[in-house]
Amino acid sequence: MNKTVLDFWVGLFVIAGVVALLFLALKVGSTSAVSAANSYEVVARFDNIGGLKPRAPVKSAGVVVGRVADIRFDNETYEAAVTLRLDKRYAFPKDTSAGIMTSGLLGEQYIGLEAGGDSELLKDQDKLFLTQSAVVLENLIGQFIYGKAQEGAPE
Amino acid sequence: MLRQSIEKLGHRTIQGVWRIGFAARFFLAVLLHSGTAFRRFGLTIREMYFTGVLSLIIILVSGLFVGMVLGLQGYETLQTYGSEEALGVLVALSLVRELGPVVAALLFASRAGSAITAEIGLMKATEQLSAMEMMAVDPIARVVAPRFWAGVISMPLLAALFSAMGIFGGYLVGVQLIGVDEGAFWSQMKNAVDFEQDILNGVIKSVVFGIAITTIALFEGYDAPPTAEGVSRATTRTVVTSSLVILALDFVLTAFMFRGLS
Numbered sequence: 001m002n003k004t005v006l007d008f009w010v011g012l013f014v015i016a017g018v019v020a021l022l023f024l025a026l027k028v029g030s031t032s033a034v035s036a037a038n039s040y041e042v043v044a045r046f047d048n049i050g051g052l053k054p055r056a057p058v059k060s061a062g063v064v065v066g067r068v069a070d071i072r073f074d075n076e077t078y079e080a081a082v083t084l085r086l087d088k089r090y091a092f093p094k095d096t097s098a099g100i101m102t103s104g105l106l107g108e109q110y111i112g113l114e115a116g117g118d119s120e121l122l123k124d125q126d127k128l129f130l131t132q133s134a135v136v137l138e139n140l141i142g143q144f145i146y147g148k149a150q151e152g153a154p155e
Numbered sequence: 156m157l158r159q160s161i162e163k164l165g166h167r168t169i170q171g172v173w174r175i176g177f178a179a180r181f182f183l184a185v186l187l188h189s190g191t192a193f194r195r196f197g198l199t200i201r202e203m204y205f206t207g208v209l210s211l212i213i214i215l216v217s218g219l220f221v222g223m224v225l226g227l228q229g230y231e232t233l234q235t236y237g238s239e240e241a242l243g244v245l246v247a248l249s250l251v252r253e254l255g256p257v258v259a260a261l262l263f264a265s266r267a268g269s270a271i272t273a274e275i276g277l278m279k280a281t282e283q284l285s286a287m288e289m290m291a292v293d294p295i296a297r298v299v300a301p302r303f304w305a306g307v308i309s310m311p312l313l314a315a316l317f318s319a320m321g322i323f324g325g326y327l328v329g330v331q332l333i334g335v336d337e338g339a340f341w342s343q344m345k346n347a348v349d350f351e352q353d354i355l356n357g358v359i360k361s362v363v364f365g366i367a368i369t370t371i372a373l374f375e376g377y378d379a380p381p382t383a384e385g386v387s388r389a390t391t392r393t394v395v396t397s398s399l400v401i402l403a404l405d406f407v408l409t410a411f412m413f414r415g416l417s
Binding site: 007009010013016017018020021023024025027028029030055 | 350
């Protein structure tokens with residue numbers, strides 16, 4: 001058995017396998033996890049988060065600036081406390097507002113950040129005070145029907 | 156009559172338990188004697204040629220066709236919802252998470268696992284293993300362990316090649332043939348596929364499958380009755396058992412990995 005020829009083929013096989021793995025890692029997938037070292041966390045409270053899930057993107061002006069790290073229910077205020085992990089490269093003013101948006105009609109939900117005008121910047125573990133809850137379709141339909149009913153009601 | 160059938164059942168049960176115990180001891184012995192497989196890495200490389208390199212053709216061709224079929228079928232379904240651009244996501248996720256590791260493992264079991272069993276079974280039948288023992292060469296260290304590690308190393312590489320090839324096949328059919336937008340195909344795929352959650356879990360799956368297949372194949376060969384019929388039966392059993400074990404393990408692993416995603 002010619003050892004060198006064999007080694008060559010096995011080497012080729014291993015290289016092909018590693019290239020395939022790299023292709024999967026770089027071209028097909030992307031790491032959504034923002035590493036803890038390059039990020040800071042802020043907490044936003046919402047009355048209703050709709051279908052928001054951990055790891056959902058946080059976008060500002062449509063650009064992904066972070067991810068939802070954690071969602072908890074606060075039993076004292078009966079609100080949802082959503083921890084956002086934001087990339088350190090992006091700083092936001094203190095009065096930035098957060099809203100839960102939906103990409104497309106039936107798409108996934110994400111958090112949209114709207115920068116405010118404050119001169120102070122958000123720091124780690126800060127809280128966002130201006131939040132806008134998710135739009136719940138049932139409430140919307142309910143309001144619409146209520147509005148229609150009032151329109152038609154005799155004075 | 157009744158007594159006989161009960162005796163038979165008991166005998167079978169005891170045999171089964173005995174085999175499982177022997178298999179566990181065998182697996183431990185392989186792990187303990189793995190030193191040789193790494194110290195004389197040439198042995199492992201030689202086995203990687205037979206299990207890995209020679210499986211390449213079937214893995215690559217099947218990967219390509221599976222990806223192409225996914226492209227066609229996925230397009231048909233997604234088209235009804237007007238979201239053809241999600242084709243890349245569908246092809247990539249189903250390949251990376253499930254089809255890549257599982258189908259590659261099934262092919263590997265029938266292509267390489269059966270060969271390992273037949274080879275070791277024949278070595279035993281022709282008393283080559285006993286001859287090695289006579290020469291104070293441990294057959295587990297010299298014959299079994301290199302094959303084990305070769306299989307464990309080859310399997311994730313083959314699964315990755317299968318997935319990559321499948322995604323290429325899906326790209327060929329989806330983008331080149333049907334005309335899904337190329338940019339949307341890749342960018343949506345990239346957005347939806349997560350490196351840790353999807354790709355790394357797929358790799359972990361294939362490593363586990365590699366361990367399971369090679370252990371079963373080696374054990375069946377080592378345990379085969381030293382006759383022509385015994386070896387042929389052991390080879391069949393390798394393919395059947397490892398296929399079932401792959402599917403069962405896949406369910407267990409998937410339940411562990413993707414339960415937390417909600």
